[in-house]
Amino acid sequence: MDSVRVLAPTGMLGAGFPEATVERGLALGADVISVDAGSTDSGPYYLGSSQPKTTRAAVARDLRVLLRAAADAGIPLIVGSCGTSGTDAGVDWIAGITADILADEGLDLRVARVYSEQETGTLTEHLEAGRIRALPPLGELRAETLESCTHIVAMMGHEPIVAALEAGAQVVLAGRATDTAVAAAYPLMKGMPAGPTWHASKIIECGGQCTTDPRAGGVLATIDADGFTVEPLDPAVACTPILVAAHMLYETVNPFQMREPDGTLDVREADYTALDDRRVRVEGSRFHVADQHTVKLEGARVTGYETMSFSAIRDPHILENIDDWADLLRTMIRQRVAQTLGLGEDKYAFDVRLYGHNAVLGDLDPARGAPREVGVMLLVSAPEQSTATAVAKIANPLMLHLPTPDMNYLPSLAFPTSPAEVERGPAYEFVLNHTVDSITPTDMFRIEIEEAPHRG
Numbered sequence: 354m355d356s357v358r359v360l361a362p363t364g365m366l367g368a369g370f371p372e373a374t375v376e377r378g379l380a381l382g383a384d385v386i387s388v389d390a391g392s393t394d395s396g397p398y399y400l401g402s403s404q405p406k407t408t409r410a411a412v413a414r415d416l417r418v419l420l421r422a423a424a425d426a427g428i429p430l431i432v433g434s435c436g437t438s439g440t441d442a443g444v445d446w447i448a449g450i451t452a453d454i455l456a457d458e459g460l461d462l463r464v465a466r467v468y469s470e471q472e473t474g475t476l477t478e479h480l481e482a483g484r485i486r487a488l489p490p491l492g493e494l495r496a497e498t499l500e501s502c503t504h505i506v507a508m509m510g511h512e513p514i515v516a517a518l519e520a521g522a523q524v525v526l527a528g529r530a531t532d533t534a535v536a537a538a539y540p541l542m543k544g545m546p547a548g549p550t551w552h553a554s555k556i557i558e559c560g561g562q563c564t565t566d567p568r569a570g571g572v573l574a575t576i577d578a579d580g581f582t583v584e585p586l587d588p589a590v591a592c593t594p595i596l597v598a599a600h601m602l603y604e605t606v607n608p609f610q611m612r613e614p615d616g617t618l619d620v621r622e623a624d625y626t627a628l629d630d631r632r633v634r635v636e637g638s639r640f641h642v643a644d645q646h647t648v649k650l651e652g653a654r655v656t657g658y659e660t661m662s663f664s665a666i667r668d669p670h671i672l673e674n675i676d677d678w679a680d681l682l683r684t685m686i687r688q689r690v691a692q693t694l695g696l697g698e699d700k701y702a703f704d705v706r707l708y709g710h711n712a713v714l715g716d717l718d719p720a721r722g723a724p725r726e727v728g729v730m731l732l733v734s735a736p737e738q739s740t741a742t743a744v745a746k747i748a749n750p751l752m753l754h755l756p757t758p759d760m761n762y763l764p765s766l767a768f769p770t771s772p773a774e775v776e777r778g779p780a781y782e783f784v785l786n787h788t789v790d791s792i793t794p795t796d797m798f799r800i801e802i803e804e805a806p807h808r809g
Contacts, residue, residue, distance in 0.1 A: 356577040357540040358384045364559035366390035367407030374570030374586035379426045385539040389532050391434025400438035401503050401653035401781030417454050424460045431525045439506045439529025441470040447526050462524050465517035468799040469528030471505045484790040491786045502652035510614035512794035514538035532558040545576045547640035551618040553581035556600050563600045566590045580636030594625035597633045616642040652785035658738035659777040660745040662731040664752040665767040673723045686748050701735040745774045
């Protein structure tokens, strides 16, 4: 093939897109549809609990459009990081939705599942063999950390996806993958050069984010021997050299280089040229193959259990002294928890955030003067849910009636819900930021291919 056209309909499966933009991508000659379905952006809960961020209905809507399009055009559909975090359960969840849609639509498509979840015992063997290395800021990995994780995934590059395609899959549902690998797999399989392929894949990983209107749908990247061209799927939207180049700043340590499992993308000599008022041409991208193929690990573990409470303040006197009031609230909570539950601060933790005052920036907030109203969020964490809730309940009357020291009456603040305490369940934290020296690019991943249903 002289070129490969990659259709990226949206930045995340389930986020939605206009169906007409996918139809236009097919009319422009798309050779493959690629879409990411996950991220660590929303925190460790989704990996730790192996639960999706997106609702089934939203995923099913997007998948139905894409599966129809892939079947009509006879091109592959690739989905990466299924179920938000890419766990095995996430892959199976998307696979179940896919199976239902294929049956409803009467489509015969061969589906591959590429699993990326890792077993602790196998990773311990890699650790003992010296094949696991820490990425900053974490230090040396200990076996106990692996054992503490509820779920661990390995972030695949393009190779397992290519293996599934070469085995005859028409739909590839991959576990955790680099966002770029999802788009890069098919062009690399078809012989496109690595530099333009990885660069194009980086630019289109978030769909229309590199356009003048990210809400209007995705983009089409055409990759060839000398570079790539990117254009929006909505005719009323444009790509510009600045918008395209700017996406190299997104989620990268170095805007000129980006590491993949098999090497490093280098865009220091890339040129961005406007072909017209909508399309951008990029040339000069390079890719440096690494001496050792590596796979990044992501793991999450339970850190405790959380209970949240929220109160609202409109009292002007308290608002004039809101920082002092918040400090008093913290002091009173500690005192009453010690008096009532007999717990020291090593047995629980809590955070008070003042929304409408400085909850986002804290002491860096440049705003001065009394706020008009403040929402007080109390978040308690403890080793047991019952303890977290007990602490929040002790704080309840304080969050409803706590006066400043100079007030001779009890103010009435406002809880938005009854009960005021909301049990959030287990809380998780990311504990792995490490790479494994791969024996082969595919040995840490498992591929299962389902035969397309035979319809008479």
